[in-house]
Structures are given as structure tokens and as C-alpha cells.
Amino acid sequence: MSGYLSGTLAILCINLIFAYGIFITAVAGQINLGGAGFQAIGAYATAWLASQSGAPMWVIIPAATLISALVGFLISLPVLRTRGVYMVLATFAFGEVVAGFLLRSEIFGGAIGMVVPQHAELWVLIASAVMTTLAAFYLMATRLGLAMRSLNDDEDAATVLGVNARAVQVAAFTIGGAFAGLSGALYALNFGFVEAQYFNALLSIYVLLFVLIGGAQTAWGPLAGSLFFTILPELFRVGGSWRYFVFGVLIVLMMMVRPEGIVTRDLVRRLSPFAWWRRAGVAHGR
Amino acid sequence: MNAVAGLTKSRFAPSGPLIAVAAVVALIGLAIATGGPVIVRQVVSGLLLGAIYMTVAVAFTLTIGVLNFLNFTIPSLFMLTGMVAWASVSRGYLTFAGTWAWLVGLFIGVSVAVAASLLVERFTFRYLKMRHGDATEHAIPLVSSLGFLLIFENLILIPLGSESQRFAIPFKADIQIAGLVIGVAQLASCALAVAVVAALSFILKRTKIGRALRTIAENPDTASLLGVEVSRVVPVVFILTGLLSGVAGALFTVNYGDVSPFMGDNVGTKAIAAMVLGGIGSIWGAIAGGLVVGLAETLSIQYFGGDSVAMTVWGLVLVIIILRPKGLFGIASIGKGKM
Numbered sequence: 120m121s122g123y124l125s126g127t128l129a130i131l132c133i134n135l136i137f138a139y140g141i142f143i144t145a146v147a148g149q150i151n152l153g154g155a156g157f158q159a160i161g162a163y164a165t166a167w168l169a170s171q172s173g174a175p176m177w178v179i180i181p182a183a184t185l186i187s188a189l190v191g192f193l194i195s196l197p198v199l200r201t202r203g204v205y206m207v208l209a210t211f212a213f214g215e216v217v218a219g220f221l222l223r224s225e226i227f228g229g230a231i232g233m234v235v236p237q238h239a240e241l242w243v244l245i246a247s248a249v250m251t252t253l254a255a256f257y258l259m260a261t262r263l264g265l266a267m268r269s270l271n272d273d274e275d276a277a278t279v280l281g282v283n284a285r286a287v288q289v290a291a292f293t294i295g296g297a298f299a300g301l302s303g304a305l306y307a308l309n310f311g312f313v314e315a316q317y318f319n320a321l322l323s324i325y326v327l328l329f330v331l332i333g334g335a336q337t338a339w340g341p342l343a344g345s346l347f348f349t350i351l352p353e354l355f356r357v358g359g360s361w362r363y364f365v366f367g368v369l370i371v372l373m374m375m376v377r378p379e380g381i382v383t384r385d386l387v388r389r390l391s392p393f394a395w396w397r398r399a400g401v402a403h404g405r
Numbered sequence: 406m407n408a409v410a411g412l413t414k415s416r417f418a419p420s421g422p423l424i425a426v427a428a429v430v431a432l433i434g435l436a437i438a439t440g441g442p443v444i445v446r447q448v449v450s451g452l453l454l455g456a457i458y459m460t461v462a463v464a465f466t467l468t469i470g471v472l473n474f475l476n477f478t479i480p481s482l483f484m485l486t487g488m489v490a491w492a493s494v495s496r497g498y499l500t501f502a503g504t505w506a507w508l509v510g511l512f513i514g515v516s517v518a519v520a521a522s523l524l525v526e527r528f529t530f531r532y533l534k535m536r537h538g539d540a541t542e543h544a545i546p547l548v549s550s551l552g553f554l555l556i557f558e559n560l561i562l563i564p565l566g567s568e569s570q571r572f573a574i575p576f577k578a579d580i581q582i583a584g585l586v587i588g589v590a591q592l593a594s595c596a597l598a599v600a601v602v603a604a605l606s607f608i609l610k611r612t613k614i615g616r617a618l619r620t621i622a623e624n625p626d627t628a629s630l631l632g633v634e635v636s637r638v639v640p641v642v643f644i645l646t647g648l649l650s651g652v653a654g655a656l657f658t659v660n661y662g663d664v665s666p667f668m669g670d671n672v673g674t675k676a677i678a679a680m681v682l683g684g685i686g687s688i689w690g691a692i693a694g695g696l697v698v699g700l701a702e703t704l705s706i707q708y709f710g711g712d713s714v715a716m717t718v719w720g721l722v723l724v725i726i727i728l729r730p731k732g733l734f735g736i737a738s739i740g741k742g743k744m
Contacts, residue, residue, distance in 0.1 A: 150544055197727040204475055205730050207547075208681055212723040215674070219715030230712060320674060324551055331548050360567075364559040370552030371528055378545045 125241050129309050131349045132241075132248035133302050138329040138341035139255045140298030145327075145335040146264070147291035148271035149199075150207050153214030154326045157296050159318035161187040161303025163221060166233040166313045176237055176308065180247075183304035184297050191296020195289045214323050221315035232314030239308035247305055251298060255338045258294070267291055271335075332373055334380025343381045428733070429696045447703045453591045453660060455699025456598035457653050461676035462683070462691035463602050464649035470686035471622040471642050477550040478525050479650050480673025481557035485521055486514035486654030487664040488561045491570055507575040507659065514658075515651035522647030525553050526640050562666040569665040594656040601652050605645060606688055614641055675702070678722045684732025693733055 137158055144151045164183040168174060174182075198209045221227050258264045266287045269277035278284050307313050325348070333344020352362055373381075433448050461483060468476040490510035529549040579588055609615040617638045620628040629635050657672065658664055679698040683690025698718055705717040725732060 150547075201726055201730050204469055204473070204685060205681075205726055207475065208677065209723065209726040211677070212681075212719045212726060215715050215719035216723055219713075219719060222712050223716055320670075328548065328551060331544065360559050360563050363555050364563070367552045367555030367557075367559065370555070371549050374545050374549040374552065375528065378548075 127349065127353055129241055129244050131345060132244040133306050133309070134326070134329060134349050135248050135341065135345040136251045136305065137299055137302035137326050138333070138345045139251050139338075140295045140300075140302060141326050142255065142330045142335060142338070142341040143258070143267075143295040143298065144288075144291045145330050146259070146271060147267040147288050148274065149210075149288060149291065150327065151210045151292075151295065152207050152320075152323050152327060153210035153212070153217075154299055155318040155320070155322040156210075156214035156217035157187050157191060157299035158303035158306065158322070159217050159221060159313075159315070160190050160296075161300030162307040162313045162318070163227055163233070163303075164300070165304040165307040166235045167227065169235050169237045169308075170233065173236075176239060176243070179237070180239075180301070180304045180308070184301045187300020187303065188293050188297035191300075192289065192293040194296075195292030199285060199288050199292070211320070211323070214318075214320065218315050218318050221318070227315075230315065232312060235307045235311050235313065237308055238311060239305060241309075244305050244309060247301060251301065252338070252342065255298075255341070259338045263287065263290060328370060330380075332370065332380055334382040336379060336384045337382060337387050339382040339387055340380050347381065428693060429700070432697065432700055444704075444707065447707050448700065449587060449591070451700035451703035452696060453594060453699070454702060455696035456595045457657050457660075457672065457695075458676050458679045458698050459692050459695025460598045460601060460649050460653035460656070461672055462679040462695045463605065463688055464646045464653075465676055465680045466683075466686055466688065466691045467605070467649070468642060468646055469680075471618050472530070472546075472639065474530070474546045475550075476525075476646065477547065477673075478522070478553045478557065479646060479676070480669030481554045482518040482522055482647055482650035482669070483654040483657070483672055484664075484666060484669035485557060485561065486511070486518045486651040487658040487668055488514075488565060488666060489517045490514035490655065490658055491572065491664045492565055495570075495572060496565075504575060511655040511658070515648065515655060518651035518654065519644055519647035521557060522643045522650070523640060525550065526643040529553070530639055530643075531636065558666050558669075565666070567666055569663060569668075571663050574662040575659055588660070590659055594660055597652065598656065601649065602688065602692060605649070608645075609688075614638065618642065675718065678718050681722050682725055682732055684734040687732070687734040690732050690734035 137154065140157060141151050141154045161183045164186045165179055168179045168182060172179075194213055198206060198213065201209050222230055227233060259268075266277065266282045269280070269282055270284055270287060274284055329344035329348050330341050331344075333342065333347065334340030351366075377383075437445055437448065461479060464479050464482075465476065468474045468479075490507070490513065493510040493513050494506045529546045574590070580592075607615075609618060617628070617633045618641065620631060620633050621635055621638060625635055653672070654669070657668070675698050676695070679694035680691050681694070682697055683692070683694030701717055701721065702714050705713050709717070
């Protein structure tokens with residue numbers, strides 16, 4: 120496989136896992152504009168563990184994921200007390216604080232960054248991306264996934280019907296933090312180098328766009344969004360800066376004609392292989 | 406309580422300005438008492454930076470207060486003014502040079518910002534209103550404004566380049582007050598920023614259009630029932646947003662002599678921080694927040710080094726959001742709507 124193709128695939132896998140991290144909170148009706156903060160925690164935890172302990176990758180990746188999940192859990196407790204714009208801005212502030220802290224801290228290399236002494240091959244990334252995708256699909260099919268969706272649709276009604284809104288949202292943040300942290304760990308292990316400046320506000324904005332343009336109604340959304348946003352720039356690469364311009368235009372147009380995102384619940388239902396069978400069933404009077 | 410009353414007069418209206426002034430004065434007093442003339446100079450430059458943040462923060466707070474819309478195009482409107490003004494002066498688009506060229510350039514810049522802001526209104530708000538009946542209860546305008554941010558930045562970047570452009574500061578003149586050298590442009594900027602915000606406050610409080618805006622902030626549907634032509638008043642918010650961001654961009658350009666396609670990003674995020682500190686939806690809050698963030702930035706560079714700014718400012722914001730979400734002067738009801 121050419122270096123160019125494998126590089127693009129690696130970025131796609133990392134973006135996909137990262138997008139699922141933001142997607143999980145979006146399903147529960149929370150817009151997380153601090154995604155880069157969670158990814159940075161996963162990446163730096165990996166870099167630090169790899170350079171300090173020399174533990175094998177199979178220990179480091181789960182450990183970094185757990186650390187990021189724990190941060191997601193802890194930060195969700197105060198952040199989820201806020202609502203609306205405040206909640207969006209609280210997550211945004213969280214991302215900025217993490218990046219600012221890493222930029223200042225001596226043990227994490229400050230502005231110079233850190234070298235990661237281990238390397239993850241492409242198949243590790245692909246396997247992780249596949250497992251994350253399956254986990255997200257499974258989660259959406261569970262009672263927890265249903266509870267998260269109901270909170271997004273109508274929080275008051277869901278609460279009346281017995282959904283513990285706060286517990287579900289905390290769970291969403293924790294799982295989201297874990298996924299974002301995992302993507303950070305894989306980023307660190309694949310690129311071999313982390314620096315605080317990379318995990319900036321623009322990264323948080325981009326990953327949120329992956330999810331919202333892809334569609335936050337079904338687990339297909341982040342898949343469509345990451346594919347769209349990773350492959351399209353490659354097609355536009357000749358155009359230089361024009362591709363970001365085209366991006367912006369696409370986002371504005373998308374919000375005008377299809378604000379629910381590329382993949383909606385309705386589209387999935389119509390394209391499902393069972394749809395033909397269901398229609399046939401109706402036709403036969405079953 | 407009336408959401409927009411918050412923009413102009415709250416139950417605590419008399420004490421609001423007082424607390425703002427007291428907080429800023431206390432901070433300045435502390436800084437001057439503990440430091441020497443170096444600190445005094447830092448305080449003055451912090452106040453100028455604060456005046457710029459304040460103006461942008463008022464633009465943010467206005468769109469959230471009236472439309473529940475976190476408008477991410479504001480940083481790009483700020484940038485448009487600076488880059489267009491710089492380009493018209495130094496790329497020879499104007500046939501004359503000197504002070505007049507700068508004045509004309511800045512005027513063109515602010516006009517472009519206002520026009521761009523109206524374009525955003527056309528393609529985010531008006532369209533959504535037609536399609537969904539209500540544009541204020543969705544994250545859609547927010548996402549759409551992120552798209553416009555990319556569009557404007559790259560439209561400027563493609564012809565003018567992504568590099569930071571430095572140039573000699575126009576309107577260079579200094580005066581001495583009590584042994585302290587202060588630029589006339591700095592003083593004029595602070596005065597202009599205060600005048601613009603005061604004018605906005607007057608518009609909201611006293612004029613017919615201001616009353617209409619406050620009614621829409623309360624409830625767009627009720628406003629419509631009461632005879633407010635919502636579709637004709639909403640563009641006013643965007644014109645004001647463009648003006649405020651544009652004036653701030655113009656002040657930044659003439660005072661720092663440094664423009665780039667990304668100049669708005671840093672100022673925009675700091676202004677968001679300022680708005681949250683002061684309390685979303687409160688103009689006095691945005692003023693106090695802007696000055697506090699400006700001072701915090703210069704003083705934190707002085708005491709802890711350049712890398713500490715983000716940490717200081719955003720740490721402060723996170724603490725405020727969690728402990729006192731309505732900020733220093735905010736109105737609890739604003740911004741709680743679903744995103």
C-alpha cells in the first residue's frame with residue numbers, strides 16, 4: 120500500500136473514532152465543543168506512559184482511554200449543571216484550559232511537545248476504528264442509547280417517563296471522553312509526536328462538524344461525516360486554500376437544505392435491506 | 406424577568422455599572438500598588454486591549470441575547486475590516502495615500518463587515534425562518550456560522566496570503582499624562598469603543614427599534630403577534646453586529662499595525678471569554694468582562710510569561726460558568742435554550 124493511501128487511512132480511522140466520541144454526547148443532546156481537550160488528554164497520557172514506563176502498547180492504549188474517560192466523567196459533573204450556550208461554552212473553555220495547561224507544563228514538554236517512542240501500525244488503527252464503530256452501533260441499540268435519544272428529542276418528556284437525565288448524560292460524556300481519548304492515543308502512537316498547539320479550538324470545531332454534517336440521528340452519521348470530510352479534502356488538494364472555502368460553502372448549503380445531516384433516521388430506514396422485506400410483507404397482507 | 410431588560414436595565418441596574426467600575430478599579434489599584442511604572446504601562450495597554458475585547462463581546466452578547474445565536478462569524482467580520490482596510494491602503498487600490506487613505510480604508514473595511522454580516526443573516530437566519538418557522542431553537546445557525554467563518558477567512562486568504570502583515574501604525578502621536586506616554590490613537594480608541602457601546606445602549610433603551618429588539622428577545626412569536634415585523638428587525642441585529650465587530654477590527658488595526666486572515670480568532674475567543682465572565686446578555690457585563698480579560702492578559706504575560714494567557718483566561722471562565730453561570734451581571738434566563 121502506498122504511503123499516501125495508508126496515511127489517509129490512518130487519519131480517517133483517528134477522525135472516525137474521534138467523531139464517535141463527540142457523537143455520543145450529541146445523541147444525548149449535548150454539543151461538545153471541547154473535543155480537542157479530550158483527544159489531547161489521550162494523546163499526552165499515551166506519550167507520557169510510553170516514554171516513562173515503557174509498557175507495551177496493549178497496556179498503554181486502554182490506560183490512556185481510561186484516563187480520558189475518567190476526565191470525561193469528572194468534568195461532566197460540573198459542566199452538565201449548565202445548559203444551552205453555557206454548556207457549549209463550558210466545554211469550549213475546558214478544551215482551551217487543557218491545551219493551555221499542556222503548553223505550560225514542564226513534564227509534558229511545554230511548547231516543544233513530546234516524542235512517542237512506540238509506533239502503532241495501520242492495522243491497529245483499523246481494528247480500533249472497526250471496534251469503536253461496532254460499539255457505537257451496539258450502544259445505539261441498547262436501552263441507554265434509546266434513553267440518550269429521548270433526552271435529545273424532549274428532555275422533560277423523557278424525565279417524566281423515568282429516564283434519569285443526569286445519569287444518562289454523565290454516561291454519555293464518559294463514553295464520549297473514552298472514544299476521544301482512544302483517538303488521541305492512536306494519533307500519538309501513529310504519528311510518534313504530540314504538541315499542544317495541534318489540539319486547538321479549530322480541531323474541536325472540525326470534529327463537531329464531522330458529526331453534525333454527517334448526521335447525529337444514527338450511528339451511520341459520524342461514519343458518513345468522517346468519510347466526507349477526510350476524503351473530500353484529498354480530492355480538493357490541488358485547489359489549495361479553495362478547498363476550505365468549498366468546505367465552508369458546503370456547510371452553509373448543508374444547513375440550508377438538510378440540517379439533520381447527510382444520514383438521517385429516515386434514510387437508514389428506507390435503505391435498510393429489511394425495508395424491501397417489510398414492504399413485501401405488507402403487500403402479502405401479513 | 407424580561408430577557409432584554411437585561412440588556413439595558415435590570416433590577417440591579419444602578420449597582421451593575423458600579424460593580425463593573427469597582428472591579429476594574431480594584432484590579433488596577435492592586436496591580437499598580439504591587440508593581441512599578443512597568444505595571445502602569447501594562448495596565449494602560451491592558452485597558453486598550455480590553456476596549457477592543459469589550460466591543461467584540463458586546464456584539465456576541467447582542468446576538469445571543471436577542472436571537473439565542475452564538476455567532477461564530479464575528480471573528481471573521483473583525484478580520485474582514487482589518488484586512489480590507491490594510492489591502493486598500495497598501496495594495497494600491499486607493500489612488501491616494503496617508504492619513505486620508507487610512508480613514509477611507511477603514512470606512513470601506515467596516516462597510517464590508519456590515520455587508521458580510523447581512524449576507525450571514527440572509528443565509529442562516531432568514532432562510533431557516535422560512536423553512537422551519539423558527540431559527541432560534543436550533544444549533545443550525547451556529548453550525549452555519551462556522552461555515553461562514555471558513556468562507557470569509559479563505560476568501561481573504563486566497564488573494565492576500567496567509568502571512569501576518571506588519572505595517573507602520575498610522576495616526577502616530579503621543580501625549581504625556583503624569584509622566585506616562587500614551588498614544589493619542591489609544592485614547593481615541595478607548596473613547597470610540599465606549600461611545601459605540603453607549604450608543605447601542607441608548608438605541609436599545611430609548612428607540613422604537615430598540616424596543617422591538619427587546620420584544621423579540623423576550624419571545625419572537627409574541628413579538629410578531631404584537632405587531633413587530635420580526636423579519637425586518639432581525640437584520641438590524643446583524644447590522645449592529647457588523648458595526649461593532651468592524652469598529653473593533655479598525656481599532657485593532659490602527660493600534661497594533663499587524664493584520665492577518667486569522668487575526669479575529671484570538672480576539673474572538675477572548676471576547677467570548679469576556680462575555681461569559683460578565684454574564685451572557687448583559688451589555689455592562691460585556692464591558693466589565695472585556696476590560697477584565699484585557700487586563701488579565703497583559704498582567705498574566707507580565708507575571709507568568711506569554712504562554713500563560715489561555716490558561717488564566719479560560720480557567721477563570723470555566724470557574725465562573727460552573728460556580729456562577731450567569732456571570733458577574735448576567736440574566737439567568739438567557740442562553741439556557743436548547744442548542
